Amino acid sequence: MKIIKADTREQFKRFVRFPWKVYSKNSPWVPPLISDAEGILSENKNPFWLHAKKQLFLAYDDNNNVIGRIAAIIDYNYITFQYDKCGFFGFFECYDDTEAAGSLLSATENWLKEQSIDRMIGPMNPSINDECGFLSEGFDIPPSLMMVYTPQYYLRLVEQYGLKKVKELYAYDMDISEASRVGRLERVIAAAKKKLPTLKIRTMQESSFEEDLKVVKSIYNRAWEKNWGFVPWSDEEFAALASKLKILIIPQMVIIAEVAGSPVGMLISVPDYNYVLKKINGRLFLFGVFKFLYYRRKIDSLRLMIMGVIKEYRHKGIEAVMYEKGLKNALKIGYKHCELSWVLEDNIMTQCSAEMMKGRIYKKYAIYGNKVFSNQDFSSQKQCDFKNKNKES
Template sequence: MNIIRVSDRRTRKKFHDTARIIYRDDPVWVCPPDKDIESIFDPKINPYFKHGEVDRWILENADGTLIGRVAAFIDHNLAHSHDQPTGGMGFFECINDINAATILFDMAREWLTERGMEAMDGPVNFGETDKYWGLLVDGFTHPSFDVPYNHPYYKELFEAYGFRTYYRMEGFHMDITKPLSDRFRKIAKWVTAKPGYSFRHFSWKEEEQLTLDFAQVYNEAWASFKTQFEPLRPEYIREVLKKAKPIVDEEFIWLAYFEDRPIAIYLMFPDVNQIFRHLNGKMHLFNMIRFLWLKKRRTMTRAKGLLMGVIPAFQNLGIESALILHVWDVLKRKPHYTEVEFSWVADFNPRMRKIFVSVGSVPAKNYITFRYLFDRTKEFKRYPIPDIK
C-alpha cells in the first residue's frame, strides 16, 4: 500500500474520488459537492487557516486502486485548551481493512506529533462543529446535508486502532405529519403571549442586525455548557447564509426577544441532500440546471434543524416551545414538508436533549466523537457531562 500526500490537482481529484469508490454500492450515501469539501482545505475560503493548519493524504493499493483517505489538522485556538495538546483528524474513508486504516491513522498521528500534539479527536471537521463531526454508529438512513455518514464497520476500525469514546451524540427526528400535543401547544402559546416577549423570523433586509443578535445568543448559550468553546463570529453566520441563499427560507430562521434583548435562536434549512443525491457531487452547468428543476419540483420534503439555543437566564421557561410552535405553523403552510431532522445533540448538553424530546422528536441516529491519546499509558478522560436535573 502507498500513502500519498494531496498536493496538486490530480491528487485533489483522487481525494474526492476515494469516497465515490468506497460508497459506490451504498444506495443511502449522498456524495457532497466536491467544491464544498474542497473549500474546507482552501486557505482563501476557510477562516480556520488564520489560526490553524491542515494536511491530507490518499491511500492506494499495489495496483493503484484508491482504498482510503484521511486529513489531519490543528486549531491553535483550541489545541492547548485540553489536558494535553490535541489536534484533529477527519474526512476518513477506508475499505474494510485494519491494515489500511492503521496506515491512515498512523499518518495523521505522525503529522500531529511532529507539530507538538499529544492526542487527536476524530472524525471531526477543520471548522465549525455543525459539519462532518463524529462517526455514525447507529441509524444508517438518509444523511442530511453536512451530517456524517459512513459504513458501519468504521467503528471497528477506530476502536481496533485504540480510539476511545470522548463523547456521544444523538440526531433527532420529528414527523410533522403528526400533531403537536395539546400540552406542548398550550405551553408554547402561553409563553408567546407573555408581556415583553416577541418572536421574529429572519429577513434579508435586516441581515446585519439579525446575524449580530444570532451570534450574541449563540455565544452566551453555548459558553454556558461547553468547555473549549470558540465564539461564533457574525461574519461566519453571514457567510453560511450567503452560501445557502438559493435554498434559504426566511421563515425557517427565528429569534426570540425579551424587551428587545435577543434571548433565543432557531436555525433550519431545507435538506438540500435530497437534491444532491441526484448530482454525484458535481455542480457543472447541467447539474445546476437540474438543481433548479428539482428544487422547483419540491424535491426537498425534509428540513434540517441545525441548532436551537436559549441564553441561561431564560432557560426552562418554555422559550424553546414557543420557537418550535412558530416553526411548526410555518411548516403547516408548506405541506410538502413531512419531516424535520435535527442536528446532533451531545451527551454533555442534556438540557437540549430534554427540549428535543419535549417537542415530540425521537432519537434516530447515534454518533461518537473519539479521542486517541498518543501516550498509551496516560489516563483517558472523557468529555465531562454536567450534573443537571
C-alpha cells in the same frame, strides 16, 4: 501499501474524489458538491484555515490505487478556547482494510506529535462546527444536510487501532404533520409568556438579513459557550457560512426570540437539500442546475440544525415558544418531517424538548479519541508560545 502526503494538485484531486470509490450508487451516502468539498479544504476559500492547519494523507496499494485518505488537523482556536492541546483527524475514508486504516491513523498521530500536540479526537471535518463523527446507528437512512454518512466497518477499524468512543451525538426524527404536537406545548408556552411579558418571537426578515445574521452569530457564541468541544465562530467563518446558507435559508424558518427588545434565543431550520444533492452526484453543471431547480420543489423535510437560548433565559419556556412558531410555519409551507440534529448525549434539556415534541432518536454518531501522546504542563504562557511558534511554521 504506502502512505504519502497529499501535497500536489493531482493528489488533492484524488483526495477529494476518493469517497466516490468507497460508496456505491445504491448506498444511502449523499455525494457533496465537488466544488464545496474542495472549498472546505482550500486555505484560500475556507477562513477556518486562518486559525488552523492541516496535512492530508493518502494510502496507496501496490498498483498505485488510492485505498484510503485522512487529514491531520490543528485548530488553534479550539486549543486556546478549550485549553486543550488536542488535534483532530478528519475526512477519513477507507476500504475495509485494517492495515490501511491503521497506517493512516498512525500517520496522523505522528504528524500531530511533531506539532507538539498531546492527543487526537475525530473525525472532525474539519471542526465541530462542520460535519463530524462516524455514523454508529441508522445505516439504512440517508443523511440530512451537513450530516455524515459512513460505513459501519469504520467503527471497527478505529477501535482496532486503539481509539475509544469519547462522545455520542443523537439525531431525532419528528413528524411535523402531527397536529397534536402543538397542543402539547400550549401549557409551557402560556407559562413562558406569563413569566416574560416582553417576550417576542419573530422570523428573519429579508430586508434586514445582514443584521439578523449578526444576531444569530451573537446568540450562537453565547448560548453554546460551555458545550463540549465548542469553538466560537470567527467573523470570517460566519460570513462564509452566511454566504453559503443565504440561498438555502427560508426566512420563515429562522426564529428569533427577544425579551424587552434584546435577542435571547434562536431556532434555525433549513430544507434538507441532500434530497437534491443525491440526484446530481457532486456536479452542478448545466444538467445539474436543471436537476437542482426541479428537485428542490419536491423537498418535504427540514433539518433543525441550530437551537439555543442564552444562559440567563434558559428553563423559562422560550424553547417551546420557538418550537411552536417553527412548527406552525413549517406546516404552512408544506413540510412533513424534520430532523433535529445533532444533540449531545449529555444535553438532557434538549433531549427532553425533542421527546416532548414526540421526536425519536433514529441515528447516532460517535466521536473517537482518548489516545494521549503526552501529559505535558500547558500553562498560559506555554499556550501562547505554542500557538505563535506553530502559526509561524
